[in-house]
Amino acid sequence: MLRSFRFGEADRVLHVYTADRGRVGAVAKGIRRTKSRFGARLEPLSHVELMLHHGSGELQTVTGVSLISSHHESREDPYRLAVGLVGAEAMLRLYTEQEANERAFTALTRFLDRLDTIPSRAPARPSLDPLALSFQLKLLWLSGYLPHLDSCVECGVAEGLVGYLPSAGGAVCRNCGPGKVAFSPEGLRGISTLLTTPLADAHGAGLTDRGARDALAVVTASYEFSGGFRLRTLSA
Numbered sequence: 408m409l410r411s412f413r414f415g416e417a418d419r420v421l422h423v424y425t426a427d428r429g430r431v432g433a434v435a436k437g438i439r440r441t442k443s444r445f446g447a448r449l450e451p452l453s454h455v456e457l458m459l460h461h462g463s464g465e466l467q468t469v470t471g472v473s474l475i476s477s478h479h480e481s482r483e484d485p486y487r488l489a490v491g492l493v494g495a496e497a498m499l500r501l502y503t504e505q506e507a508n509e510r511a512f513t514a515l516t517r518f519l520d521r522l523d524t525i526p527s528r529a530p531a532r533p534s535l536d537p538l539a540l541s542f543q544l545k546l547l548w549l550s551g552y553l554p555h556l557d558s559c560v561e562c563g564v565a566e567g568l569v570g571y572l573p574s575a576g577g578a579v580c581r582n583c584g585p586g587k588v589a590f591s592p593e594g595l596r597g598i599s600t601l602l603t604t605p606l607a608d609a610h611g612a613g614l615t616d617r618g619a620r621d622a623l624a625v626v627t628a629s630y631e632f633s634g635g636f637r638l639r640t641l642s643a
């Protein structure tokens with residue numbers, strides 16, 4: 408469950424990401440009544456099994472819910488919740504189609520499972536959290552939105568990369584730069600480590616503050632230049 412909002416007197420509209428059909432919109436009728444049979448199972452970040460009725464409209468109707476994992480440990484801690492909502496918004500913006508994507512679904516479930524146990528780093532910014540950054544870099548990579556950062560897109564050298572130049576579609580070196588988004592060698596190492604480390608180990612990957620800030624700059628620029636959007640949760 409990625410997001411929900413109030414709909415009419417007692418209903419909610421849910422945006423969910425499913426294993427077999429990708430992004431789905433559904434209405435949970437009567438959920439806001441105290442005696443709703445759906446109870447508190449349909450909360451953002453929860454992992455559920457849904458039974459859906461396909462009506463004539465765009466939204467399906469929820470007819471049954473069983474809980475796989477409530478992820479309440481993530482929702483009850485403000486820092487973890489903020490990290491979770493960054494991940495949920497990234498899914499919502501990058502995966503808008505009703506089309507199954509097994510790797511994206513698996514990444515989402517791993518992200519949510521790990522989120523329950525990450526250390527609360529408040530007052531650090533949730534947008535700089537290694538798990539949040541790792542998840543977004545992996546989603547960007549799966550979507551084909553992640554720029555080429557291994558060598559200079561202009562001249563091909565692999566050393567001395569200083570920034571990301573969206574108009575050229577990748578990293579640039581000192582001679583071809585400066586690029587629109589500057590990054591340090593530490594940032595480049597951080598991005599590559601986060602991409603190659605399993606989500607569960609993102610917190611132990613040794614990401615430095617500078618590395619995290621550079622990774623966030625590349626993530627933000629990738630959304631902006633490849634997808635044409637910004638994540639609201641990242642500016643919080």
Ligand SMILES: [Zn+2]
Nearest residue numbers: 559562580583
């Ligand atoms: Zn170059």
